[in-house]
Amino acid sequence: MNIKALDVETTIINNGNAFDDRNQLCFVGIGVNIYDIEYKEVPYGEKLSQIQADINDADLLLFINAKFDLHWIRRYGLKFDHKKIWDCQLVDFTLSGQTESYPSMNSMATKYGLPMKDDKIAEYWKSGICTKDIPYDEITTYLRHDLDTTLAIYHAQKALVMEKPPTFQRLLSLMQQDLIVLQDIEYNGLDFDEDVCLNKAVEMSKQIDELRMELHDYHNIHEFNTESGDHLSALIYGGTIVIPRKELVGVYKTGDRKGEDKYGWKNYSYDLPRLFNPLKRTELKKAGYWATGESVLRQLKSRDKASKRVIEVILSLAKMEKMVGTYYKGLPKLREKMNWKHNRLHGNLNQVTARTGRLSSTKPNLQNISTDMKSVFTTRYGE
Numbered sequence: 001m002n003i004k005a006l007d008v009e010t011t012i013i014n015n016g017n018a019f020d021d022r023n024q025l026c027f028v029g030i031g032v033n034i035y036d037i038e039y040k041e042v043p044y045g046e047k048l049s050q051i052q053a054d055i056n057d058a059d060l061l062l063f064i065n066a067k068f069d070l071h072w073i074r075r076y077g078l079k080f081d082h083k084k085i086w087d088c089q090l091v092d093f094t095l096s097g098q099t100e101s102y103p104s105m106n107s108m109a110t111k112y113g114l115p116m117k118d119d120k121i122a123e124y125w126k127s128g129i130c131t132k133d134i135p136y137d138e139i140t141t142y143l144r145h146d147l148d149t150t151l152a153i154y155h156a157q158k159a160l161v162m163e164k165p166p167t168f169q170r171l172l173s174l175m176q177q178d179l180i181v182l183q184d185i186e187y188n189g190l191d192f193d194e195d196v197c198l199n200k201a202v203e204m205s206k207q208i209d210e211l212r213m214e215l216h217d218y219h220n221i222h223e224f225n226t227e228s229g230d231h232l233s234a235l236i237y238g239g240t241i242v243i244p245r246k247e248l249v250g251v252y253k254t255g256d257r258k259g260e261d262k263y264g265w266k267n268y269s270y271d272l273p274r275l276f277n278p279l280k281r282t283e284l285k286k287a288g289y290w291a292t293g294e295s296v297l298r299q300l301k302s303r304d305k306a307s308k309r310v311i312e313v314i315l316s317l318a319k320m321e322k323m324v325g326t327y328y329k330g331l332p333k334l335r336e337k338m339n340w341k342h343n344r345l346h347g348n349l350n351q352v353t354a355r356t357g358r359l360s361s362t363k364p365n366l367q368n369i370s371t372d373m374k375s376v377f378t379t380r381y382g383e
Contacts, residue, residue, distance in 0.1 A: 004031035004054065005062040005150035008072045009143055011131050013339070018071035019189070019346045020339040025072050026131045029143045030054045030061075037076070039132055039139075052078055062154050064088045064105050064146075067183045074187060081184075085176050088153045093352040094172060095160055101353045105149060112156040114149055118142055175351060182349040182359075189346040190366065191378045194332045200376070201328035208320050215313050218306075221270050226317050229284075232292040236300075236310070238274030239288055242267050275307045276300045294318065326364075327373050334364055343378070 009027040010016040016023060024038040028051050035047045055061065055078065063069050066087040070080060092103040092111075100107070106116050121142045124134050131139065161169060212226060218235065223243045225231050234241045249264040278290040279299055290296075297315060302308035331345065340346055347366040354360050361367040 002057060002059045003062060003151070003154070004058040004060070005147040005154070006030045006055075006069055006073075007063070007143060007146045007150065008069050009131055009139060010072060012125050014337075016068070017338060017346075018068070018075050019341070021341075022339060024132070025076055027139065027143055028073065029147045031058070031147075034140055034143055034147075036136075039136070048076060048078060055080055055083060058083060061085045062088065062150050064108075064150055064153070066090070066179055067186060070180075070183045071187055074183075081180055085179065086154055087176060087179055088150060088157060090175060090179065090351055091157045091161065091172060092153075094175065094357075095157065098355045098357045101355075103352070105146065105153075108153050109149055112153055114152050114156075115145070117145065117149075179351065182351070186346055186349055189340070189344045191343055191380055192331060192345060192376050193378055194335065194343055196376045197328045197332050201324050204320050204324050204328065208317060208324065211313050211317050211320070215310070215317070218275075218310055219270070219272060226314070227321060229292050230286075230289060232314060233284075233289040234272050236276050236292060236297075236314075237278050237290050238272055241270045241272065243270065244268075275303070275310060323370060323372060327370060328376075331364060331376075 007029045008025060009029075010018075010025055011023045013022050014020045026037060026039040028035045028037060028047075030051060031054055033050070033054060035044075035051055037044045037047060051073070055073075061080065061083050063085060064087070066085055066089075073080065088105075088108060089103055092108050093100060096103070108114075109116055118141070121134065121139065125131075161172060215226065215235075216222075216224065219241075221241060221243060223245075224235075224241070231241055233239060244265050244267050246263050247266050248261055250262045252258050252260050252262050279296060282291040282296055284290060292314075294315060297311050300311060302311065335342070335345060338346075345364060345366070347364050348362045350360045350362060359367070
């Protein structure tokens with residue numbers, strides 16, 4: 001059986017994100033071969049053909065955090081979906097009973113008695129030194145270590161997996177196949193309309209301002225923060241809100257600032273009446289404060305229409321503020337920060353984080369996105 005480890009080294013913008021087109025693929029290591037791609041200013045087309053031949057020749061490809069490497073080689077036109085893969089990170093997570101999230105090469109090397117990575121290369125990156133500026137011998141030695149260690153980790157894991165029941169082995173095989181599908185989903189991404197997002201943010205921000213003004217009638221505090229649990233607790237259950245304000249306290253009488261206005265901080269306290277009695281077992285560790293989450297607020301019994309309206313406004317504000325911050329403004333902001341293609345999101349679909357073994361989604365979380373967002377997502381495949 002022809003088994004080959006595959007690893008890449010890239011430039012480091014946004015942690016080497018493959019969908020940021022400012023990044024470049026510097027090296028591909030596969031099996032015993034290391035190919036420089038955009039490390040040197042020379043054509044690399046023939047090397048891609050050689051890498052593809054190496055991939056085709058393998059019966060099993062080994063990785064640590066496979067999707068990162070697969071995104072990169074796919075970006076350069078290399079094919080791998082006809083091959084079986086083994087992601088050491090995914091296998092180790094499963095062997096640990098889903099208790100060790102995102103196991104690193106070093107943590108696995110320690111577990112299996114293998115040599116650790118050279119910290120020198122990581123220090124280059126931490127210092128902001130681009131991969132293309134790291135001396136050739138140093139970066140290729142680093143890559144060679146990673147390839148050899150990946151292969152050694154595989155052999156250690158394989159022995160442990162073979163001791164497991166056939167059902168466990170089958171589960172691992174299915175998870176590796178799922179990984180290829182998840183890579184395809186991440187790579188293609190989701191299309192959304194940023195202009196629609198930002199327009200909705202403007203519209204909803206006006207509604208938020210109106211609701212905040214309505215809520216102001218109940219507390220009369222200019223600096224009241226509707227996203228502060230302490231402020232909401234004091235408003236709902238009664239309590240004191242302390243607001244620090246910077247005020248003019250005099251003038252400087254000596255020194256370089258003589259004659260200039262002098263400012264200091266003064267605390268102002270606001271005592272708010274109780275509108276609702278707290279539910280049992282909702283008191284927080286901070287004395288005098290109670291939970292203000294949606295599930296709790298919906299259980300509170302209103303004394304009158306005014307207090308009922310307070311809860312309605314708070315719940316509406318929480319939903320709208322999340323829509324604006326996380327979605328309508330948040331998604332375009334994330335897309336711009338990551339320098340992804342305009343109107344496209346490439347979220348992470350994670351197999352190695354949840355202790356239940358379920359799939360999770362991050363940056364952004366596209367699994368639990370609000371149904372109100374459906375109108376901003378578009379398709380590139382027609383009606």
